[in-house]
Amino acid sequence: MKHEEKYCPRCKTAFECKVGSIQLCQCADIKLDNEELEYIRDLYENCLCASCMKELKTEFHNRNYQDKLKNILGVFYRSPKNQK
Template identity: 50%
Template sequence: MDSAYKHDQVVCPRCETVYECKVGSINLCQCTSVELTEEQRQYIRSLFDGCLCARCLSALRTEYIANQSNQLLNIDHP
């Protein structure tokens, strides 16, 4: 099998769900359905190594946004 089309069954390190990671054809991978800013990517990388399922990526994006909002509220209202 050509490594350019490699698809692996992997376990999400956050929720332990098994999903298909399409690292060899990243445009078809489930993770591309979740849009992340560079800051959100850095946040997720600081917590986990490797790939995560789309559900966890979405949840971590929401968590990041909530944390940023809380920080802004704390700055505005000491």
């Protein structure tokens, strides 16, 4: 079965999408819960490369952690330097 070559909309890297053989696809090793999946779907409509999926999973958890800190610390909270 021929697979589709796609370009990651986030990093522009080419990858082979194996939607017809999803268990063999590069994304199959990335385990996402429903919240992580929703976060990524809100940002991108198309397939991403495995590397970007991992980075966005981490980004999701970092943002949640920062939000929790902000709620706990209130006016004493300071955003990390690399975050807006």
